[in-house]
Amino acid sequence: MTEHQVSPGRTTRRLTVAQAVVEFLRQQHSERDGQVTRLVPGCFGIFGHGNVAGLGQALLQSHQQDPAAMPYWLARNEQGMVHAAIGYARMTNRLSTLACTASVGPGSTNMLTGAALASINRLPVLLLPSDTFATRPADPVLQQLEYPVGPDVTVNDAFRPLSRFFDRVDRPEQLPSALLGAMRILTDPAETGAATICLPQDVQAEAYDWPVSLFERRVWRVARPAPDPASLADVLELVRTATRPLIVAGGGVIYSDATDALREFVDATGIPVADTQAGKGSLPHDHPAALGSVGATGTTAANAVARSADLIIGVGTRYTDFTTASGTGLGHAQTRFVNINVTASDAVKQTGLAVVGDARLILDALRERLEGWRASADYRAEYSGLAHAWAGVVDAATHLDHRPVPAQSAIIGAVNEAAEPGDVVVGAAGSLPGDLHKLWRARLPRTYHVEYGYSCMGYEIAGGLGVKMAAPDREVFVLVGDGSYLMMAQELVTAVAEQVKLIVVLVDNHGFGSIGALSESLGSQRFGTQYRYRDAAAGGLTGEVLPTDLAANAASLGARVLCADTIPELREALQEARAHVGGPVVIRVPADPSVPAPSSDAWWEVPVAEVSELDSTRAARAAYEVSKRQQRT
Structure with a gap:
């Protein structure tokens, strides 16, 4: 050397x-x-x-x-x-x-x-x-x-x-x-x-x-590329002539540190904001122009405004199929798109006006040049009413008194109430990301961390470990279903060894709850999605629920484990977990997979068998074909 x-x-x-x-x-x-x-x-x-x-x-x-x-x-x-x-x-x-x-x-x-x-x-x-x-x-x-x-x-x-x-x-x-x-x-x-x-x-x-x-x-x-001036001029013309504009805020808003710029732009113009999974938290949930999530896992408020919008301004979004509701949710035949993105290949999507550059620079430039322009009072009143109505739906779903086994929406509500404004929720796959997207109330950027680009089962605990290592002063709540937990729980041991505190809420619904619901909606009758014994007579996995004890498993890995069977018990366990000093805490709570979260009034395309001997599949195919006719490419 x-x-x-x-x-x-x-x-x-x-x-x-x-x-x-x-x-x-x-x-x-x-x-x-x-x-x-x-x-x-x-x-x-x-x-x-x-x-x-x-x-x-x-x-x-x-x-x-x-x-x-x-x-x-x-x-x-x-x-x-x-x-x-x-x-x-x-x-x-x-x-x-x-x-x-x-x-x-x-x-x-x-x-x-x-x-x-x-x-x-x-x-x-x-x-x-x-x-x-x-x-x-x-x-x-x-x-x-x-x-x-x-x-x-x-x-x-x-x-x-x-x-x-x-x-x-x-x-x-x-x-x-x-x-x-x-x-x-x-x-x-x-x-x-x-x-x-x-x-x-x-x-x-x-x-x-x-x-x-x-x-x-x-x-x-890490550069902040400036936009082309001619493209900015084109955006200004489109905004000034729009009567029902909508911003779709993606992860690029947060990565660019453009959340303050977005809020200032919205305050000045009155244009409402819907967010993607990666963009959730771009605007505080209680902001007057915040409509919540958009798309297949969106809110009825955001989706109603998105369908009728005459101008959609995408900021830092990739326009995935969940965001666009598989091509059925954003706008109509006459809707124009403006795509603000640092990545050129994303900016040209939806055949929109591509504005390539840094989100913060572009939003600040547009706000300055649009001084004096504001969305109409009628439009602002309309979307405010829709947002207020959805807030009531969230309140009801997150305080649902479902017995004897809690609803997943109420579990999310209890965790959201336990979390302070700067705390972080982490999720990834199954039914939890969709329910979190609709129901979680994010107050600050980088407090909602749901991996949904790849929707990778097993990301949750390991991803939460990385989040906590980067932000040791914040509480990190990991919401994980039993299916994802069994895919990859090993990094609990790493958290134990390094004394990294995570609060892991293990939602136990005895199988793949999300795929089970999807299977049922597609006419496949939840086949192969539940953790059960094989029925000797019928030959399928339809016997009694398996005696798997995930709480004991977590304890064997060195985590502190709490069990809660009701929402009041979950609230107590969350308080106890917050007070814990040291490594990870796992709270095991059961959930009833048959209780869905509120509908988003949107579609997500999963092809259904075109021919079938099953009545359930034929009915699902008929519904699929109706939605398919509304799809725009």
């Missing part, structure tokens, strides 16, 4: 490739609006023969030099550690993320789901999967894929379509360009996602003389 002057003005340091990776990451920072932060302030990992002597040795050496320079956290599942890093990145507004290293073969491919989730949600994460020998001293080595027509192909090539940046370092000389390319993607608001650098196990341990400039402090500026 000593420095050597190899020629006048050129000094090198001799390090292994793995040591160079760690030393480089220690010096990387991001900056936006004058705020400088560590870009990759730590590393999750699980060691095996592919990385224990490479990155493992390098991280140990770094720890002995300075434990705070590159902390290492031992995860329990490779997919889980990527989810935790993603939660961390989202909570830091994409200005910081974590690295994840895994061993060769299954250890590395276990991170594939996390890579897909990061890229789909436009969230930065650095993946360092180990690879087989670059020198091929003895083929095949343990865990190597033999691909006869491409000997250079390994299982890690599966990361290519899932990553926004991919490289494999077969020689030390390739490392600097790979590292710089990955950092560029991690700090590019339009292109960010998973950045993957594959590191063959022999290359990790190979020494090289690196230029010392590689390890100098580097600050990556």
